[in-house]
């Protein structure tokens with residue numbers, strides 16, 4: 039209610055707050071923390087409806103109505119701020135800016151690609167994590183780094199296969215292992231992977247194959263639960279990143295110039311995998327993640343491919359180019375720098391008002407029917 043408030047910037051899951059902006063006559067912007075490809079698909083959802091419902095988006099998203107509504111409200115906002123940069127997602131960004139993603143006859147709000155926004159690392163801890171000292175002793179670009187995000191866990195059976203694949207690959211590795219999640223009965227009907235009980239500190243001797251730690255000692259390091267990911271990715275010894283394709287992790291690898299081996303787990307990560315492999319051409323896919331278990335042979339083959347083959351070298355060169363492009367985007371005059379200026383300039387001159395009226399919300403259920 040302060041008179042000096044010029045606009046609201048909403049996180050994507052706060053989309054219903056657009057009615058607050060409408061009531062106050064303020065422009066409302068969305069900050070969407072994933073990439074342009076994901077928002078292009080999101081904006082396209084209403085065009086697919088009602089096919090979306092029939093095709094079982096309900097199974098994928100549980101609450102298709104929410105995603106459709108998020109999509110519609112985002113399209114009615116004063117602008118969408120994205121944590122990406124134009125070089126990385128040329129096709130998606132052009133599709134968005136050319137208005138190809140929203141339903142026919144509707145306008146797309148301005149899209150501001152201001153990324154890559156990546157936390158600086160450092161963590162503020164007084165002591166350096168042991169894995170960084172270990173990396174200091176490894177050759178350049180020689181280590182396979184495996185980490186699956188704050189919610190990525192595997193059953194013991196899958197950990198066994200990963201371990202066997204790494205061991206047979208002969209490659210150096212740094213692997214973050216978390217305890218398997220114990221599924222809890224969540225009355226909200228959330229995915230088990232998202233709603234599991236907080237994992238315990240893993241007992242590596244119990245979780246990994248017998249003798250694995252001894253046999254790979256020196257060549258590999260397994261750390262429990264967490265590693266300083268940004269520092270690890272920026273370390274000269276890191277050669278590839280086996281990742282769940284969360285957007286933060288993706289950008290952290292891109293800004294560090296490290297190629298990706300994609301093993302998506304949940305949320306929009308499968309989509310990110312497609313963007314990384316086919317759009318950005320910065321990674322390859324570890325096949326079988328949709329089946330019960332990814333086999334040791336596949337882990338071994340893909341790790342060796344990216345570390346040893348010509349294809350892997352080409353990927354590394356492209357990753358180095360992406361790192362440079364990310365830095366250029368943020369420099370004065372770079373695309374992301376200009377996008378931030380445009381956004382601020384838009385705020386100064388905007389008399390845009392949020393068009394959605396409160397009553398639009400109650401009608402949505404009817405509209406779906």
Ligand SMILES: *[C@@H]1O[C@H](CO)[C@@H](O)[C@H](O)[C@H]1NC(C)=O
Nearest residue numbers: 071155156157158188284286
């Ligand atoms: C992504 O990184 C930002 C900091 O750059 C952090 O605030 C946010 O919590 C991270 N998101 C996830 C899902 O880890």
Ligand SMILES: *[C@@H]1O[C@H](CO)[C@@H](O)[C@H](O)[C@H]1NC(C)=O
Nearest residue numbers: 221222223224225226227228
């Ligand atoms: C999960 O919880 C709900 C609500 O408390 C209950 O109705 C349901 O029977 C539970 N399901 C299982 C498998 O325990």
